[in-house]
Amino acid sequence: MPAVKHMKWWGWGVEGVSFHWEDKPAFPAFVSRAVGIDITQPPESPKTIEQLHVPAPRISDEVRGRLTDAVGATNVAYDDLDRVVHTYGKSLRDLLRLRAADLPRVPDAIVYPGSEDDVRALVDLAGEADLVLIPFGGGSNISGSLHPLAEEERTVVSVDLGRMDQVLEVDEDSGLARVQAGVLGPDLETQLGRRGWTMGHFPDSFTHSTLGGWVATRSSGMQSDKYGDIARIARGMRVVQPSGTLVVRPVPSTSTGPSTREMVLGSEGRLGVITEVTVQVHRIPENRLMLAYLFPSFEAGLAAMQEISTSDAHPSVTRVSDQYETQMSLATRKASKGFSVSSTVGAQLFKHLERRGWDLDQACLSFIGYEGGRAHVAHEKGIVGAIIKAHGGVGLGKGPAVLYDQKKFDTPYIRDFLLDRGGAADVSETAAPWSKLFPLYTAVVENVRKVYADLGVTGWIMCHLSHSEHSGACLYFTFAFAHDDNPIAQYDRVKEALQGTFIEAGGTLSHHHAVGTEHSRWLEDDISTQGVLMVQGVIDTVDPTHQLNPGKITSV
Template identity: 65%
Template sequence: MDDAAPQTTPLDAPGRSPRTDQAAQDAREGDGGSGVQHMKWWGWGREGVSFDHRDKPKLQPFVLEKVGVDLDTPGRPALDFDELPVPDSRAPEELLAALRTAAGDGHVHTGAMERVVHTYGKSLRDLLRLRAGDLPRTPDVVVYPGDEDAVRAVVDAVADAGAVLIPFGGGSSISGSLHPRADEQRPVVSLDLGRMNRVLEVDEHSRLARVQAGVLGPDLEDQLGARGWTMGHVPDSFTHSTLGGWIATRSSGAQSDKYGDIADLTRALRVVQPGRVVATRPVPSEATGPSVRDMLIGSEGRLGVITEAWVQVHRLPENRQILGYFYPSFEAGLAAMRDIAASDASTVLTRVSDANETAFSFATGKRSRGVSHLVSSGLKTVLKRRGWDLDAICLSFVGFEGGADAVKANQAVVKKIVKAHGGIVVGKGPGTLYDQKKFDTPYIRDYILDRGALADVSDTAASWSTLLPLYRHVREQADRAFARVGVQGWIMCHLSHSYHGGACLYFTFAFQQVSETPLVEYDVVKGAIQQAFVDAGGTLSHHHAVGTEHAQWLAEDISPAGRAMLGELFAAVDPQGQMNPGAIVD
């Protein structure tokens, strides 16, 4: 990626909406097979949209100091696609003929680009392998069904042929849920749900919508918004992820404090398995034995192909505000988030960054703009008088939605809690910038990867009493891992997704690539962070799913017996191991 290329559009170009206008534009640019848009094969987002540091004067010296990488170094160009050693398709003609009958002649593709796009997700491991030309196995054919009947016909054709089927949504997975096993000898079919992208109906009395699984986040909100509704589910991958992908990976969105995680939002499902369809009803609750719906949520394609879902929707809010706050320490911020969750305040999101992530946020500001502009000389003087260590400042966001009186009352409750923990209200400016930049992180990761830095994320969830010791343990283990690898590293964290009993901690880490085997270095650091999660009482992931990336910690998280139960469930439903084999439990 060349940051000086004329087609490149900076992410923070002026004039975009703080919610979904840019997201919708990103999601619609470009075109793939059967009219379905995909991200570029070698990185995040659409061709021509990328990050640029040159209007952010503090970022280059910050990254150079913390990670040892000079952003002024020209980015390494992406590998030319023609240089990739793409394996030939192994799909037999008999299977191709059956797939064409099922989905239509124009919706079955065996071209190299289609198959490469559907080989990996967008994890750091995926990108490193792609950029190294590491393609031991690709799907042999990509199929785009247009409705559930076509999905059923495709699934049955795959089952009859003894082939493997991997469902594909937006391709944004960072947990290794999409790639075929390298030693897979059977034909592999990637089933892309991108044509199934409509809101089919809205039950206004029940506040439920029936939606096809292949719809991208911006298109879903556009269709609901035209009728005055919102689902309110906005994960960081929102622009390039689908409803089916959210459900299959047990996703969580930034606004989960109000709207809930995808497991809360999903009231019913239709899932195609070989020879049958599992269908649950959109009821508010049920006592029908172990929940079939909950078995399917988070199943990552192991239990079938999600074709549609009934989801909860809400009327578009009358008002929406995100306010910024500063805390003198991360400990104070965590305590405030805990007390907000326990209070009568109704919030749409609660988030607080540690000092490292706050410093990074300051460094990403434009000249005379951004969060760093808020720390004016006058404010610094006030904070120093209060005894604050300016290097320990922690930035927080709290979001509010509803009628004007309700928003005002909720803000008053939160303000009282913030003050009780030594924090101060900064105002609306940081919230506006948060809304504008919340989808930019993957682009920044690709940008610094082009310049020799490895960066990734890991998320966990734990009880309120466990969060602070877990945070400290992860920081300690990450620093030890950096030392073992012999690199200068940086790790930062924020709390998000608050619950009655705890919250999510979301870590971002980066370090300079120092050898020709970056995945070896990466595994040391990533593995140390993941192990620290389960050792300190957290879960292996809060919302990034298991896939193959996190599967090795599953037994430590849910117990060996729990892992065995999942394996037995998958084997009972799919005895030949044809539906996304290897994901979650190998």
């Protein structure tokens, strides 16, 4: 077996790393109030891999031999653990099904190609032997983009790109780096950092996701305000397809017809196996500063972010949480560190704000990042500070922002923690024009709460603005509730309220988590009937026998 890193099969991250509440004194009371769960009680123990009763591989000896010929005997796996790891992503539905040992279809083999030639051999073999190939990066997907279809009768092969993890070349004049698609976020930044460069792409899944996965799902990162999402960062790519290899050259701009680059972005493996991406990189900035602010309301925070987006300042991060996410953030802070309601500085500030007429239950926490030379950072801080003050906000300094920076990739661990204790939690995000953003937000909160009431559950819905554009922004919702014996049915009700409201209120069904199977039922509402026909037409042309990750994005 190759030394490729994988997350634990039953949850987020690696074995031995988890969320702990004991050093967060406000957290138990918050969870009890928000979702009605007593987290001080012992959690349920997850099943062992032996308890899952994994179906035997459906694969002939001939195909086994040809897979070995393609990638080498040590780079093919058939064991239960490896196959289960590659069956699902990390959506709530995925984790619930795994924990319930619901495995109607599991990949029959896992292959680890080490080169584009290996991938070419696998794609050719798929055509000759009528196999299904599902490209696999870090396994962090939450849109249902990875699992084999339950009704699939052909042999299913998961193509794990984890061995293809190198920065191949950096063009220092152009700031372009050729990178193999299977590299994980931390490894990519480490390799670039040794040469003085950064790609600047830091999604929540950064620790456990890959460059190829980011392209295949059209990912955004925490610093997309400055560096752009992956659609702006990925300038060129190589994609192995059944009839040949698509080569997208990394030119600055082109008018040569419909963009093949755009077709690959967000294609979720349906248009081929991405083997290499040429990305825009930047010199590591001289200074990087994150500051925290507090707004009297979410509406005021959104208005400030809108003004910042059209100002002469260009922060790397513009994030503001609503009052519900702010309450959750304060509840997860350790007693002895940073800004909190219970700290001396925090208590004094809150008393001062109350005297100014603030309703502290409506207060909203914000984080804004700055990068560049010292004079540049100072200039942008001044512009942003004046805008925030004009919208009633106050600065909190570096303390809370440092803590945010330290734990920004850890939130998914809280979901596992709740699942162990009877709580279901997940996320949905959208993007909408500034004029529709706050009405969309209020409609989502109202509609999800109606579903909670109909289900008779205690639930929580919270939100933050995560990325700002000139014309609008992304709203990122997190929801949680205490589930009963049929959590997936309850989840579907909440998810339908979220996604349906996104479309009705003028947003998109997904800003950066792709389509997969979770969102495909709303695709026609989002891109029109003709848009779906165009997408399906491209898929049918590239993969007429539907051997590349079938059933994702569209049902065919």
